[in-house]
Amino acid sequence: MQKTYRVDGMSCGGCSSSVEQAIKAAAPGAEVSVELDGGLVTVSNVDDDALVERAVEDAGFTFVGQV
């Protein structure tokens, strides 16, 4: 299952890799891709939205919600 979330605050490739890594650290089986311009983060293999939200927020970005 794949879900896409809006995440604010990513402004360069370092930011996007940070979000990707933070989600993978919280959910080892996750696959994550980031579309930096749109602030979109697509996550596969994670059912728990709250886990994704916490990982994103703990990494210093703003979790807006699922799109």
Place this chain on the structure above:
Amino acid sequence: MQKTYRVDGMSCGGCSSSVEQAIKAAAPGAEVSVELDGGLVTVSNVDDDALVERAVEDAGFTFVGQV
């Protein structure tokens, strides 16, 4: 007590705030400041280097070590 660490991979203000937030999430009493150009992260009120390292790495940046 204050320690300064070298962290690679931060390339914009979003990155530096990500590192700052990740350390604070892992160590709620921490004070953190980042010098982006030099890749230097100064942390107060955290004794455990390994905790800082894990927070930085989980946020997708490279913990080089104390300077």
